[in-house]
Amino acid sequence: MKTTFFAAFAALALCPLVAQADITVTDLDGREIHLEHVPERVALGFYYEDYLAVAGAGAADKIVALSRAPWADWRPNQWAAYTARFPALEQVPDFGNADDNTLSAEALIATHPDVAILSSWQTAALGQAGVAQIEAAGIPVVALDYNAQTLERHVLSTRVLGAVMGQPERAERLVHLYETKTRDTLARIATAGPSHKKIYVELAQKGPETIGNSYGSGMWAGVIDLVGGQNIAKGQIENWGPLSPEYVLAQQPDVILLAGSEWRNAPQAVSLGFGAQEALAQTRLAAYLTRPGWSDLPAVRQHEVYGIYHGGNRTLSDFVYARAIAKALYPKLFADIDPAEELRAYYHDWMPIEAQGTFITKMP
Secondary structure, three states: OHHHHHHHHHHHHOOOEOOOOOEEEEOOOOOEEEEOOOOOOEEEOOOHHHHHHHHOHHHHHHEEEEOOHHHHOOOHHHHHHHHHHOHHHHHOOEOOOHHHOOOOHHHHHHOOOOEEEEEHHHHHHHHHHHHHHHHHOOOOEEEEOOOOOOHHHHHHHHHHHHHHOOOHHHHHHHHHHHHHHHHHHHHHHHOOOOOOOEEEEEEOOOOOOOOOOEEOOOHHHHHHHHHOOEEOOOOOOOOEEOOOHHHHHHHOOOEEEEEEEOOOOOOOOOEOEEOOOHHHHHHHHHHHOOOOOHHHOHHHHOOOEEEEEHHHOOOOOOHHHHHHHHHHHOOOOOOOOOHHHHHHHHHHHHOOOOOOEEOEEEOO
């Protein structure tokens, strides 16, 4: 924990240099980026909600190109909520998706943005040649990284985004909120020491008949590491992938997290997120407990099975999910914390839409 906070403190000293007419930042890929002015035309690859949180609701009008699938297809209900608020997003050109190899530097360049704001995994998919091609067209490429799920990279991503979009003060307020909530979470945990509880997290996308991905590093693994849980996928999976059913049973997890979302064409998925109903989420969670051997797992016998919104990971609001997991590990220490209410407050205070739906739930 001390190392994490030292890194965050160091990040404060490395705050990007900002000027309205001349912006210089070092992005999360380590590239030094220069912009002559705050961009009016933005090609946005990912982290859509963080972009709006940091740059403000008016920044939606600056989006001239999107990597559309990660928003519209991966989070269709979230997309519907935002396009109801900003209908023009429906007509914004698509420059492709890294996951199906359609991410196109040419399509991005054709929209003539002032800047391309991408995730580090998207710049990695483009490769040096793709990034160089965009830059050669006079379009600075700015990489962010909320996927690592570390306090340091969340803070740096927020500051870089705030500097680029001319909103450094708003970015600092968000950094303060994120650090304050995270420090409070870690301070509570520090009073109790290690929980020694084993956690199993699974992407509950395809129903109980199919073993979904677990996470060995980054994403949910990063959150579990932060709050001191014993992630049973650690050392078994480098990034993400399924664990064998036999291994999960042998590990006897104390807490099970089933990550649900709003996926299209996934009728057995645990339904969570915007517009999700609690009753349906509970029904889909219960189906997973019919797997062979699961009724004897400590997590099931002790009623420690949770549904958690996968789309809320990798965002500035994910401190609430860290607190939800911490509460599962240390229920007495977090008895006064209501992560779902904190999420609603975050959206009310910082986002252009409200958090309407079910994002965190626990089986009875």
